[in-house]
Amino acid sequence: MGFDYYIALDISRSAQDADIKKAYRRLALKNHWLNARDPGSAERFKQIAEAYDVLSDPIKKAIYDKFGEEGLKGGIPPEFSSQLTWTKGYVFHGDANKVFHEFFGGDNPYSDFYDAEGREVCLNFGGLRGRGIKKQDPPIERDLYLSLEDLFFGCTKKIKISRRVMNEDRFSSTIKDKILTIDVQPGWRQGTRITFEKEGDQGPNIIPADIIFIVKEKLHPRFRREDDNLFFVSSIPLGKALTCCTVEVRTLDDRLLNIPINDIVHPKYFKKVSGEGMPLASDPTKKGDLFILFDIQFPRHLTPPKKHLLKQALPM
Structure with missing residues (x-):
């Protein structure tokens, strides 16, 4: 068992977010290397940072409160994974100074209190001003x-x-x-x-x-999209492929198109219908094209062409 995060910050388990921040502020300043005199302060400074990293995050805190350190660092049991968004084991990044920097702001929040040689400077007010360049989260x-x-x-x-x-x-x-x-x-x-x-x-x-x-x-049951064009696969028997036929296509706006096919349909054949694709983002009054591909249904006693021939029918 590791150390208790609540004990590390010297707070109760009922502590609220403001209490957690207040405790970290106090203990981090006390154990910071510019202020601490105790040799054990460096390790406590790291423990305080890890405790704050966990307890200041609502999700990590909820997991720690419910499952303890073992559940937090080892991962949530499978039966609970659908109820919480945190599913992987927690690992502290180990950089206590990073936590300190993000909390107070600036590379050195103590810069207002020490001169270039590290001597303490007396100011007419107390507390840190937290100055420094703010950094935006990714x-x-x-x-x-x-x-x-x-x-x-x-x-x-x-x-x-x-x-x-x-x-x-x-x-x-x-x-x-x-x-x-x-x-x-x-x-x-x-x-x-x-x-x-x-x-x-x-x-x-x-x-x-x-x-x-x-x-x-999302995948669509009838169409496949490429750029502003739509592709539709029509299954027709061999007899219709060798003679003239009509293909019905139900559009996205629920119109029924009857497309005449006046050519012999072969595995590489496709029919282009202009202006029946997707709207153009730059001008929605204009549309891409609809391409009709064909899946020829051969009688059982005939050998059908290879599946890859249908892919070759895609217009380039």
Whole structure:
């Protein structure tokens, strides 16, 4: 068993976020190498940093409170993995100075209290001002899965996020929900990025991260998309492939197209229907094309062509 995080910060298990921050501030300053005289302060400084890293994070804290250090560092039992987002074992990065820096801001929060030779300077006020260049957290990226219909017509998606928000005292924080609205435009492609600036967790010495949603296309039962074009596979018997026929295609906007095929259909044959693809993001009044490929159904006594021939029919 390792040390108890609550004992390390000298707080009770009922301590709130403000209590955790207050305890870390006090103990970190006491055990910092610029201030400490006890040889054991360096190890305590690291333990305090790890304790704060865990208890200041709602997810890590919840896992630690429920499963202890073994569950936190060894991973959540499988039967609980669907209920919590943290599924991997926690490993402290080991850089206590990084935690100290992110909490207070600046490379050396003690710079206001010591001169170039390390001598203490008397000031007319107490407490740290926490000066330093604020650093923005790295972007948070999430996939946004959309159907072809969503991307054909455009739609509005509302997504709820939970983030840490600073309280009025600018010291403590609270987890609050917020609804982000995404206006999906007709013709957006997979990989389109929608950025919500500075909507990540707030902190006293950090710039909140940007939240970025990346469009991913759901598989469609009838169509496959490539750029602004749509591909449709029509199964026809060999008899119709050798004679004229008509192919029906139900479009994304629920129209029924009757496409005449006046050629002999072979494995490499395809039919292009102009203007029946996806809307162009730059001009939704214009559309890409629809390509109809053919899966020829051969009688059982005939040998069908190789499957790869159908792939060769794709227009380049």
